[in-house]
Amino acid sequence: MTKADKGTSFSLRGDLLRSSSANLLFALSQATVLVTVAQLGTMRDVGLVTLATAIVTPIFSFSGLSLREARSVDNGERFTTADYYSLRMVTTAAASILCLLVLVFFYGLKTGDVAFAVIAYVATKIFHTQSNLNYGVFQRFGRIDLVATSNYLRAVVGG
Numbered sequence: 001m002t003k004a005d006k007g008t009s010f011s012l013r014g015d016l017l018r019s020s021s022a023n024l025l026f027a028l029s030q031a032t033v034l035v036t037v038a039q040l041g042t043m044r045d046v047g048l049v050t051l052a053t054a055i056v057t058p059i060f061s062f063s064g065l066s067l068r069e070a071r072s073v074d075n076g077e078r079f080t081t082a083d084y085y086s087l088r089m090v091t092t093a094a095a096s097i098l099c100l101l102v103l104v105f106f107y108g109l110k111t112g113d114v115a116f117a118v119i120a121y122v123a124t125k126i127f128h129t130q131s132n133l134n135y136g137v138f139q140r141f142g143r144i145d146l147v148a149t150s151n152y153l154r155a156v157v158g159g
Helices: 012-040 043-063 067-073 081-107 112-140 144-157
Strands: none
Touching: 012 043, 012 144, 043 081, 043 112, 067 081, 067 112, 081 112, 112 144
16 A cells, blocks of 8 residues: 555655655765764774775675565565565675675784774664665555655664
């Protein structure tokens, strides 16, 4: 059932505006984190954040398998929501393990600050991947406003 079916006002312009402004706010919050680390920390701290991002982001991007998009367009209900969540849990666990393997293989066990940065970033990505799949469910039912609200909250909280 879509927003139109429930009697909720449907506005493509409103959804686009909410979604775009939420994405912009989230991007600005992420840039603010990096600027804050650069201002309050050392060059090494900025390097650690950048290194953690460089290690974790491509692995988690690949492991996402575009499940958000698949869930949002699965009108035939070929798979249940539980199927999507189960697959997301498996791919998220595999991505987390792969990030740790990359960390150990390339940086060894003696680099505690690198390990901390990577593990902390992996933890944030774990939560993000689950919420991303929720966005697919919201999109499927035309609830872009919920996606935007979640992105506003992530920007404020720092997720």
